Structure formats: structure tokens, C-alpha cells
Amino acid sequence: MSDRKYAIGVDYGTESGRAVLVDVATGEEVATAVHPYGDGVIDTHLPGSSEPLPPDFALQNPQDYIEVLRETIPAVLRESGVDSEDVIGIGTDFTACTMLPVDEAGTPLCMKPEWRDNPYAWVKIWKHHAAQPEANRLNEIARQRGETWLDLYGGKISSEWLFPKIWETLNKAPKVYEAADRYLEGADWIVLQLTGEEKRNSCTAGYKAIWNKRKGYPNSDFFAALDPRLRNVVDEKLSRDVYPLGQRAGSLTQEMAGLTGLRPGIAVPIGNVDAHVSVPAATVVEPGRLVAIMGTSICHMVLGEEERVVEGMCGVVEDGIIPGFFGFEAGQSCVGDHFAWFVDNCVPAAYYEEADARGMNVHELLEQKAAQQNPGEHGLVALDWWNGNRSILVDVDLTGLLIGATLATKPEDIYRALIEATAYGTRVIVEAFDSNGVAVNEIVACGGLPGRNKLLMQIYADVTGREIKVAGTTQAGAFGSAMFAAVAAGKAGGGYDTILEAAKHMARLQDVTYKPNPARKAVYDHLFAEYLTLHDHFGRGANDVMKRLKALRQQVVAGS
């Protein structure tokens, strides 16, 4: 035992779980461990089966979540040499909506032999997209009924969220639905495992399950309008007990202490979501500063004092990010993925050879070439919809557009145009917030991209006209979970009484900052106007060619 106290955060991602052990007083990240899920993302066959899964399935095995604890916690203790007596809490965050049916004891149905072969008994993770028909129908009915909560979710409930996924199971596998004692978010299930306490968190309930702190869930008439069997879905399959972020969910059980090597009884906070838990990790615990979690996609998180309706945001939830504030979330579906697609499909052999010869990767080579240009020099504008548009149009059937190519267009031109397109997409979101009373005065970036592409960061600053700072931690999810663990322990337990206090002492920014350059901003203002015109023309119904092409493609593929 020493004077120093530590907290552990565990971030459950799409492919792996990651633990970080943090010094509570200083925020120093002392040790990290990552454990890839044994079964990964299950999207072709269930483990041990050769039966193909239906299209758009994306499942996980909850046993993998336990294995992450078994592997990574001892690893960070070992690597750091920290005495487990000095660890005051363990916090977790999860992808969402990542949901599973459990029995009365909280055991996932897929762990029970009688349900193991049924895909609907497994964890449906966030990117399981097979509930689109249910989502479409749900939105139609909600609009017809004039449900007022719809506007708080940008006018559309996503197929990724809880009720479409539950309804899909009811439609496709009613026996699984019947057998489920209840449905849990992965975020809450792992807390149940750690503490023995089922404490549903306000973040997933609010953003993914249409729960509102003041009004609760949609009423039973709405659910009955979806399907009479769903009338009492909340009471039968969920719970109305929802707990705000920042609270202590319970204490680490003896069993889990044995599994992890931690001390039984240490604090475990209410579960949380990866993007949301990153906000205080990026130092943001007040309105006016937007956190951009930049990776394969971007999540945009910002706090406000009041509930506001902003077109196309993913949701606004009271206490959804930081207690005491309304948490606003928006997103872009295709950012890092965009550049990965480009590098895999559009970069000629000569560039690979040049990159090899110069000892860099192709992204770095393209960045270097693209960085030599001035805004407007390549003559291109793109719409960044290669994976649809999440905010503000909330339309997965939109597709990509590139305009302005000539025979002189080079790969680095297109690469830069795609970066700019994603920056314009962020500006649309920033301006939607700002013009609806949710101030965005600066941006704090976290996630994988900021450390990898300085050109991209500068372009985002120039395009949005906002200074962009970068979070000190490169693993904001796990780091934020460690912060919440310190809060769950409380000052008396060696931690902090509030997340604001924790942020003040533990979170920090990097020295690097990207300031908008006025001359480049002025050119980007012109280009952004072009982007907006195209955005509205193709995104708001003037020419639905993207949807018709996509429909034709589906028809041709189905017919051939």
C-alpha cells in the first residue's frame, strides 16, 4: 500500500476491450492492456455453427466481456506494479446500443444450451443493422401519432437502437422474446457482473431507449401501436429504474475480485457509453466546448443548459453525459473509414512504391502531398456520404458524390477533398448546434485520428472556424471510465466527489492546438457554400438519384 491511489477504466469497444490504470491524483496513465474478443464481431456464422447468419447481423459473445476483465486487469496491475490495495474503483464503458436478452438471474440466453443455436439469443451490437424495417415502421408510427419525443432524436429513431432491435427479435424469433426475462444494455450487464446490482444507466436509456428523465419512456399506447405484444414492453422486459451517471452502482463482488485480482468492495460506477464517457476525459464538463471523438466515424458531444431541438442530432438527454446538463450528441458515419476505403481502392501502385521508398505509409504520403496544396487548388468538392449521413440528415440511403474531377486530378487531390468533405460535414453539425442555441465555441478532439493526421486537424479548424484542442489521453473511453470510478469511490474513498473535480485533477489537453487560419477559412467559406448547396439538393429531396441508384442496385443484386 502507498499514498497514491489508482482507478481502473475498462472500455468495451467493437473488436476488443481495453483497460487503463490511472493515478487518481495526477491523471497519469500508468498501464494499459488490450484483449481482443475471442469471437470478435460475429457476422457470418455463430461460433461452432456453419449456418450462415442473415444479412446485416452483428453479434457478440458476452463471455468475451468477462475474459477482458480476466486478462486485462491482472495485466495492468502486473505492468504497473501497483498494489491492488491502492486501486479504489473500476469503471466501465461500452458501445451502444449493444443489447442482450437475459434470464431472471441475469444470465445471457446465449449462454444457456437451449438457446445457444439461436442468433437472436446473442448480443446484438451497435452495428447490427437487421432491424431497419422495424425502425422504419417505428418512425412512421411515431410521426403519425405526433410523438413529441421524436424531435429530440433528430426526427428519427435509428435501427441501431434498443426498441427496433427488441421488436426485430419479437418478429423473427418470438420464442426468444418470450424466454427473455428482460433486455439489458451491455453497459449495464457488465456492471451487474461486477457488482451483482442491476442499475440501468441514464445515458443508454436516454440516447438509445427513448427514456426521458422527466417523462420516462414512451407510453404503452405507442408501443401497442407498434405491436400489441409490445404494449407493456417496458415493464415486462426493461425497468423504469434508471440511474444517473456519476453515481456508484455498487461494490466489486468477491467473485469478481477473485477473477481480476482486485480488492472486493471497491467502487463500481453506473455504466456508461464510450463516446459519452470520453467527454470529461477530454476536459469538457461545461457547455460551449464540443468534443469530437474522431476515428472510423465521428461522434460530436456537447453540453447545454436547456433542452433544444436541433435538426438531425442523435439525441438530447438530461444527465446523459455530465450530471446537471443536457447532453447533445450528433455524428458522422464515415470519416476514418473513408480514408481507409480510399487507400484500399483508389491509390495507384506508384504511390505505394513511393511511400515504401520513403519509409512512410500511404496515408502519410498522401497527407504530405495534400498538405502542399492551398484550399480550392484541387477544384473538387465531395459529399462525405459513402456510409450514409447520420447528422443532420439522418439518412442511411444517401451515398457519396465527387464533383470537379479533371484529367489533371491526382490521388492526393481526391484524398484532400474527402478530408475536406468530412470537415464540411462537421461544420454542418457545429452550425446546427450553434444556430439552435447550443453554443460551440471550441472543439476538443479525441480518438485515433488527431494523433495520426495533422493536415486533417488543421483543415477541420480552417473549415469550422473553431480552434481545435486535443485531449491529453489517447484512450479517452477507458480514461473517462477510470475518472468515473474515482467519482464512485468519492473523496472519502480516495477519489473525488464529482466528475467536475475529477476532470479538474485528472483530465488534460495536449500542448498542440489547431487555430483557424483566416485566409484559408475565407476560401473554405466559399467551398462550404458549394457543399451546402449540394448537400441540400441531394439530401433533401430535390434529386433523389442516390436513393434510386441504391434501390436499383439492390433490385439488380437480388435478381442476379
Add this chain to the structure above:
Amino acid sequence: MSDRKYAIGVDYGTESGRAVLVDVATGEEVATAVHPYGDGVIDTHLPGSSEPLPPDFALQNPQDYIEVLRETIPAVLRESGVDSEDVIGIGTDFTACTMLPVDEAGTPLCMKPEWRDNPYAWVKIWKHHAAQPEANRLNEIARQRGETWLDLYGGKISSEWLFPKIWETLNKAPKVYEAADRYLEGADWIVLQLTGEEKRNSCTAGYKAIWNKRKGYPNSDFFAALDPRLRNVVDEKLSRDVYPLGQRAGSLTQEMAGLTGLRPGIAVPIGNVDAHVSVPAATVVEPGRLVAIMGTSICHMVLGEEERVVEGMCGVVEDGIIPGFFGFEAGQSCVGDHFAWFVDNCVPAAYYEEADARGMNVHELLEQKAAQQNPGEHGLVALDWWNGNRSILVDVDLTGLLIGATLATKPEDIYRALIEATAYGTRVIVEAFDSNGVAVNEIVACGGLPGRNKLLMQIYADVTGREIKVAGTTQAGAFGSAMFAAVAAGKAGGGYDTILEAAKHMARLQDVTYKPNPARKAVYDHLFAEYLTLHDHFGRGANDVMKRLKALRQQVVAGS
């Protein structure tokens, strides 16, 4: 000497000159020789200079044209073993408008030491695009003045044509303009070299210099409205003596006989243009059958009995292709170039490796992969404007567009979409002719593309709904020039009295033919409708984003 008679055709292309020696009786192509221009296309620096050329410059060295004769004529004689006594004529065709300033003796100014360093003294070839401001102003003034000839050129005089290019020199290098005794087309300059006779041909005069068989050139008031110094440009720098295709220009001079190894005094026909001379080479000497010369770009040539106004055609010229008919020309600026750009800039290393491993080139690999798809399967539509739009919009400031891309889009998808886009572009032209009374019942293809890409040919048939036949000769320009050489020699000289006779005996089609498939045509009708909507939206002023991006690009490049 033998009983068989031969004619030689020399085709002056963009990168090289090509000679073919043809049996006059049978049309057999006995020997071919190609000579690349030593200085190629001069677009960065003048030979021997490090001074960068202005943007959009494309020049040539006329000495290279002479070298083609010196190299290729002896080569075809040698290769064929034909006695030069049996060669009855030599014909030539040229790119156009490819123009040069000469002194009184016909010597190009750029060959004179005092002008050698001045880019404006060199040959401006067809794709020299620096005269766009002059073309824009010329069109504006012609419209204001209600010049009736404008409609015969699709409502726009191209920056590629003679008067914008002359005016550009007057504006940028007035001393070169003053020093020029006159301006000649390359087509007429080479005939002057061969024969000592300056005989301007009706084809370039009609299509490139606004000359009309019945009305002559635009009047001097029009030229004065452009610039008072241009009032008498026709009389001062050109000539009103214009000679119809099919005539004999003169006889081969002693000097040129020495250079080439041919017999002095043999027939040399009036100069001609590569695309136009290809029409009889493709067997077409009557209305209803459109000749598509398919290479880096496409020229569409069709004959009519009457003068008709068709939107955006390059021109209608009486006797401009075949004496006795109105020759209609339209074009697409970017076809083979498009695929070359794509392969150079957008095809990933893995495809090169796969092509290598399978012993094919990348075009063949892409063709094979793309051929496995059905129409509509890739979900893409492109506007084929990577090099502007020649017909029917006549707008070099339009640029490329690709719509419908997703993270699942593969290189072969884009490749196929670009092929289809060029086919839609051809359909726009075919329908513009057909709906304005210039029948297009079938298409005869010639040029380099038909032999290289069967998928492309079938897509063109499916998209246009026209059967496509393929010319027997793969070097239609040089072959057509040999046919005209036989006509210049006349029946008495061992050739033919008319081009119709020459076509009947010398030209033929291949056995291969591409018939439209009704099911694929039906899908393409839908896709063509999408193309047309985008074509009109971006091409007719609803959203001039392409022009604004291009203008911004020019501004940024000029400023940096």
C-alpha cells in the same frame, strides 16, 4: 513496276505520325510505319528552354511533321517491298484546329531564330486551351450581334478553333501576330510542303474557321467588333481561296520526292482532318450511319442531305466530309483518356499484382471484372466531363462528377461507371441528331478503342439502342488519306474518280457487330434518365458549381 497500284496515307496525330501503304484495288493495308514526334506535345517548356509555359498550352514543333515523312515513307516502302513507281499518290490528314503562323515563304515563325523563344510562334495544337477568354468573348459578341452562323456550330465557337487562337496571340503576343504573314492549318501547311501549293481545305475552313461554302467567312464588322485590329484578319492573315475535299492539291515536289523516296509528280490531295477522313474509310458515304472515331476522345460524324441546326454539334459544313453532303460533326472530349486517367490515378496496387499474375494488363483485368456485373449493379452514375463537354453543351469548364459511391464501391465499379458515362454522352449526341432530322440508324466504330474493349462496345450498343459495326481498318485516318490520294490520282492515274468509288473498292467492315440487348437497354434507359437530369442540372446553369470550382482553382494556382 507491277500491275498493282498503291496509295500512301499519312495521319498526323497528337503524339506521332503514321503512314500506311494501301493496295488501291483491294484496300489491303500492305505496310505501316509510325514515328513519334521528337518534341511530342510541348506543354511545360519550349524545347531547350527552362521557362515554364503558361497554363493550358499545347504546342508542337513543325519540324517533327517533316521528320514523319522522312522516317515513315521509306519505312513503308522498305517493309512492303513496293516499287515507288507503283505509288500513285500520297494523302495526309491532321488534327485540327492545329494552326501556325508562317512567313511569306510559308516557313513557320518558330523555325526562325528571332521567334524561336516565343511560345506564340509555335504550332498551337487542337488541345491548346489558353484561348478560352477569347472564345468566351467571341461567342458573347456573336450572340449580341445575332450572327446566324453561330447556330451551325452548336451555338458556340470552341476555344480550340482558329479565331480564338489567333486572337489570343494578338492579345498576348501582338508582335508575333504582326510578324505572321499568314496563319495556316497544319493540314494545309503539310500539303504546302509536299506540293509547293497553298490550297486551304474546305474541311478545316468550314469546321474550324467559320467558313461557309455559300456565305464565306463572317463579315469584317464582326471581326472589328472583336478587336479593330482583326477587321481584315481574313484578307490579311488567311485567304478566301478554299478548296473542296477530294480534289488534287498538286504534285509531289522534287525535294519531297528526295526526302521520301517517292516519285516526283505523284498526286497529293487537298488536306483533310483525321476524323473526317475516317468516314469513308469506315465505309460511310451516305446519310443514316454515324461514324464514331473512338480513341482518347470520340468524334461523331454523320452525313445529311440538308443543313440542320442541332444543339451543340461541332459544326455542319457542306462538302465538309463527303462532297455533295452536309457533314455533321459532334464530339466527346474525354473517352480513352478517361480510362487512362483512371488506371494511372485510381487503381490500387493489388489490381496491378493480380493483372501481372494473370498475364493481362490492368485495363483487361478491370474489363473482365466489370463485365461480370449487370447494368445498375454498382449503384453509380458519372458525368463524363473530366475534360469538359464538347457536345452538346460545348463547355470546357464543366468537370467530372461521380455519384453513388459507398464503402463497398470497388475500382471495377467506377471503371464501368466511367465507360457507361461516356456511352450516355454518345447517346445524348445520337439523340440530338436523330430528333433534329439527322438520322442515326446505326453506328460504325473506328479508332483504337473498338479493338481493345469489347465490354465498352457492348455497353455503347445497349445504352444507345443502336447496332454498332466496326470498320475493317484499325488506322482509319491514314487509310482514308490513302483513299483520297487514290481519288486525287484519278482513274486515269490508276486510282478512282470519286471517293464513293474508292470507298466501294477499298473500305470494308469487320465481321464483328454489337447488337443492343433489350433487357440491358431497359435498365440503361432508367440510368440514362438519371444521367440526363444531372447533365442538365450541372450543365445548363441550375448549379454552376463546376465553373466556380474551376475558377477558384485557377485563382488559387495563380496566387500561390
